Amino acid sequence: MKNYTYDAEKLKDWIKKDGIKKFAVQVPAGLMHHAKAIREEFSAFGDCYIYAEPSFGACDFPQKQQIQYVDGVVNLGHARIPNITSERVLFLELYADISPNTLSFECSPEVLGKHTALFTTVQYLPLLPSIKEKLKDAGINAHIGRPGKRTMYEGQVLGCDVSSPCALAGYVDSYLFVGDGDFHPHGVCMQTSKPVFRYRINERKIERVQFDRERFLKKRYGIAYTIQKVTDVGVVVCVKPGQLRMHTATALCDTLRQHGKKAQIIYANNISPAILDYSGFDLIVSTACPRIALEDYINYKLPMLTPQEALLGLGEKKEYEIDQIL
Ligand code: SF4
Secondary structure (H helix, E strand, O other), rough: OOOEOOOOOHHHHHHHOOOEEEEEEEEEEHHHHHHHHHHHOOOOOOOOEEEEEOOOOOOOOOOHHHHOOEEEEEEEEOOOOOOOOOOEEEEEOOEOOHHHOOOOOOOOHHOOOEEEEEOHHHHHHHHHHHHHHHHOOOOEEEOOOOOOOEEEEEEEEEOOOOOOHHHHOOOOEEEEEOOOHHHHHHHOOOOOOEEEEEEEEEOOOOOOOOOOOOHHHHHHHHHHHHHHOOOOOEEEEEEEOOOOHHHHHHHHHHHHOOOEEEEEEEEEEEHHHHOOOOOOEEEEEEOOOOOHHHHHHHOOOOOOEEEHHHHHOOOOOOOOOOOOOO
């Protein structure tokens, strides 16, 4: 597969061990344009179909009834979330095809501080030891945190679990994300006032991640307190296996009712403004992927809160807490 490598032995072992003859490959949304090439390549291992529902993460894989005509599913690109049961699903990580010898960047302890916490997504994990060595040569101690509850590897983060780098808060001056995009470094920015940097490998540079935490918190506090003014609250439960927080939702409904609110559960697979904005509720609390309420709220007409924000608005919590699925 162009620009990526994967462990073909892991795929072969799964096929052999589980007696897989027919399997479907669930391709991440961002790699769908490679779907045809992936199917052709994976056909060497068995009868291979493309499962054309995109996957937004390791939290999002098909259930038994959706895959009854195949023996198993390969969820491509993501590492398994250790505390989620997944029957007949193989999580096959994809790694960026980059030689550690080509890594290059300039940095100094004046910018990053003497201690930094390195973190990344699955695709760049194999490069972390080499980056750590290069930082050491520049006089910077790079620390790689233990896996979180939802991650498999040291230094790995998900949008819903940045506990690997954040557990090092007491030891580091800064955080350094390896990769592109804002989604994952912003997850850390929400948790800390220390500087967060990003190493863009292709651009060979380390830059500060822009995030106005004070503005973010002010906005979220404001949204949290809107719950005091409303009556009808919809509590969203997402049925994707790794987003399903029914216990959180039912406990929250009980608390909302104790505060005089009318609370109902909304059960959904894909959450969208087209459904929720016309649901008749005054406000939505989302127990699905935390980043929907924290970042996509802007697309919704109704105020959307995380469970922690709802509790803060009701006076059940004193401090603001970022929602993570831990
Ligand atoms: S819950 Fe959200 S952030 Fe976590 S893996 Fe799923 S899509 Fe990613």
